[in-house]
Amino acid sequence: MPKNSLRLILILGALAISGILFFQTYWLFESWSLKNQDFHISVTRALRVVAEKIGDINETELPKSDLVKRRSSNYYSVNVNSAIDANILEDFLIREFDKANLNTIFEYAVYDCENDELAYFNSCNLSDGPETYEQSENLPKFDDLIYYFVVKFPEKESYLINDVSTSVLFSILTMLAVLSFLYAIWIILRQQKVTDLQKDFINNMTHEFKTPISSIKIASEVLLKDKTIADNPRTKQYAGIIKEQNERLNNQVEKVLNIARLEKDQFKLNMEPIELVGFLQHLTDQEKIKFESLHGDLKFLSKLENGQIKADKLHLTNVLTNVLDNASKYSKKKPTVLLQLAKKKDTYLLEIIDNGIGIKKDQIKRIFNKFYRVSTGNVHDIKGFGLGLFYVKNICDAHGWKISVDSEFNKGTIFKIEIPQL
DSSP: OOOHHHHHHHHHHHHHHHHHHHHHHHHHHHHHHHHHHHHHHHHHHHHHHHHHHHHHHOOOOOSSOOSSEEEETTEEEEEEESSOHHHHHHHHHHHHHTTOOOOOOEEEEEEEETEEEEEEEEEOOEEEEOOOSSOOOOOOOOOOOOOOOOOOTTTTHHHHHTTTHHHHHHHHHHHHHHHHHHHHHHHHHHHHHHHHHHHHHHHHHHHHHHHHHHHHHHHHHHHHHHHHHHHHHHHHHHHHHHHHHHHHHOOOOOHHHHHHHHTTOOOOEEEEEEEHHHHHHHHHHHHHHHHTTTOEEEEESSSSOOOOOOOOEEHHHHHHHHHHHHHHHSOSOOOOOEEEEETTTTTTEEEEEEEEEEOOOOHHHHTTTTTTTOOOOOOOOOOOOOOOHHHHHHHHHHHTTTTEEEEEETTEEEEEEEOOOO
């Protein structure tokens, strides 16, 4: 993966995580605030109804203000201006809290004027769970009231948390997703580091190969020109093998270097006008020798007299020779290949048609992947790194060409390249 792309992913990931955490935190606080407010409203309404019922029983007028007063987050006082029957009070509280769906534990007490203390203390559990809380020993009293009762909700926080359990669950799932993403980023960074080390090693190694390859090339050419070597067929054959294998090694090194340049964005095309028909005919004449040595045949057929395009001649040559090289290697019989050029609207359609072993349908979509090599069945002597078609695809993309493949297993393959007209 290019470093710029990785950096962009990290930046977008960091922004996404920050946004998720911000909105998740905001959502939780907002949900808690709303639930707390709803709880307070429900309790106030229920206590007001209880106070009105007690007022009706005692036939007393209730205070115009501060009838129900919140003394703390879970503690309320109710001023009724008359004596209170604790038994009736408990029944009213249970009925009204049940109507308001306040299914939690509550404690209540009635103020006794004679003793100046909160008396008739009791607790009720309206929840389905067991009563496992620690009961309050003392409830605070208030000097500004005479006839009043108090109500406390000791398990209010637990009740509200249970009420927002869905939000908490989603928050936990979100955090797990964020942690998974962070772990994935860590894996990517570690893999990127390993990949960079691998690329640096391969690049350094292939560059180091260039010097001995050049030296071997010069030495082999000197040997082949030497009269003593030329007069000895066996020695001349060995010198020829050295030169041939050295050229093969040089081609493989060049492939690796070209791929490295592509991945590092150090790749530049030297665009120039090319007369396509003449270029393809000349290339066919050069490559035909290779096919004849394999008892095969390479032909060029053009439905056009000429065709002007703009391309990098070196890389266009490499693209075609790579495809032709595959056509000659992936063949159980004498390789027969046809280069066919035709016009298609505003593009030229170049087809490379072979009679090779073909490609299975499930493999076609992967043949342009780096290091991928098609399964060759009984053909075991095919060598390579799986970089040829990866290079071909990248060169076509760099030129803005469209490349596609049609193949039938055990019958042959057709590579199609659409090249815009100049």
